[in-house]
Amino acid sequence: MEPKLEEMAAFFNARSATYDEVHTGSIDGGPESKAIPALYLPDPCRTLLDLGIGTGLELEAIFRRFPEIRVTGVDVSEEMLRLLVEKYPGRALELHRMSYFDFDFGQAAYDAAVTVMTLHHYTHAVKTALYRRILSALKPGGVYVECDYMIAPGSTPDPQATEDFLFAEYERLKAEQGLDGRREYHFDTPCTVENQLKMLRAAGFQNVREVWRKGDTVTLVAQREA
Numbered sequence: 327m328e329p330k331l332e333e334m335a336a337f338f339n340a341r342s343a344t345y346d347e348v349h350t351g352s353i354d355g356g357p358e359s360k361a362i363p364a365l366y367l368p369d370p371c372r373t374l375l376d377l378g379i380g381t382g383l384e385l386e387a388i389f390r391r392f393p394e395i396r397v398t399g400v401d402v403s404e405e406m407l408r409l410l411v412e413k414y415p416g417r418a419l420e421l422h423r424m425s426y427f428d429f430d431f432g433q434a435a436y437d438a439a440v441t442v443m444t445l446h447h448y449t450h451a452v453k454t455a456l457y458r459r460i461l462s463a464l465k466p467g468g469v470y471v472e473c474d475y476m477i478a479p480g481s482t483p484d485p486q487a488t489e490d491f492l493f494a495e496y497e498r499l500k501a502e503q504g505l506d507g508r509r510e511y512h513f514d515t516p517c518t519v520e521n522q523l524k525m526l527r528a529a530g531f532q533n534v535r536e537v538w539r540k541g542d543t544v545t546l547v548a549q550r551e552a
């Protein structure tokens with residue numbers, strides 16, 4: 327049966343109670359993948375922007391390394407944010423329940439930014455525009471870490487064809503289900519690692535590189551010019 331697309335916030339609200347266990351049990355790299363972004367944050371790291379922060383699985387290792395860090399988190403799911411607040415009492419968290427596409431990041435405000443398992447739902451154009459805004463939000467020399475579901479070289483016979491197929495499937499399902507093309511629905515459209523690196527460079531990041539990979543879970547690091 328064809329999957330019925332659900333709006334992004336509704337999808338995660340409905341699954342929040344079991345999210346931590348189910349999500350880490352189902353992704354390549356499992357819980358280890360959530361500890362990787364912390365390793366690549368600059369030291370000192372006082373201010374962090376976390377887009378699609380969810381229940382904050384990536385924050386455990388980040389708070390271990392930087393207990394005093396101030397985290398600005400953005401997420402559309404009220405239930406995911408509620409669990410996050412319960413999980414990290416006493417931490418410096420500023421949370422915004424809204425789409426990161428509508429959130430004003432400000433300019434040169436953060437030492438680092440992270441997105442963990444949230445951007446595999448968006449097109450090249452949408453992500454590249456977001457990367458440009460993340461770049462401006464970072465202080466000079468600031469670091470962006472993306473850990474996400476990507477199509478790794480060798481994981482399919484033709485990674486680009488797989489990417490193209492998934493984007494086409496998403497459009498087909500939206501059209502067949504009569505959905506509003508401007509809204510965000512949960513459907514995985516990962517990009518190839520090669521395309522991800524290209525988008526980050528096109529957005530103006532420097533020192534763009536892959537630092538970690540387990541199956542289709544990949545971590546990329548990029549930097550704003552110092």
Ligand SMILES: C[S@@+](CC[C@H](N)C(=O)[O-])C[C@H]1O[C@@H](n2cnc3c(N)ncnc32)[C@H](O)[C@@H]1O
Nearest residue numbers: 338378379380383401402403425426442443444
């Ligand atoms: C798979 S979860 C990842 C949560 C957390 N970063 C982690 O790795 O466990 C994806 C999160 O991104 C959020 N999300 C997806 N698109 C979003 C958007 N446009 N704006 C804000 N949050 C978004 C979802 O609500 C969800 O909480």
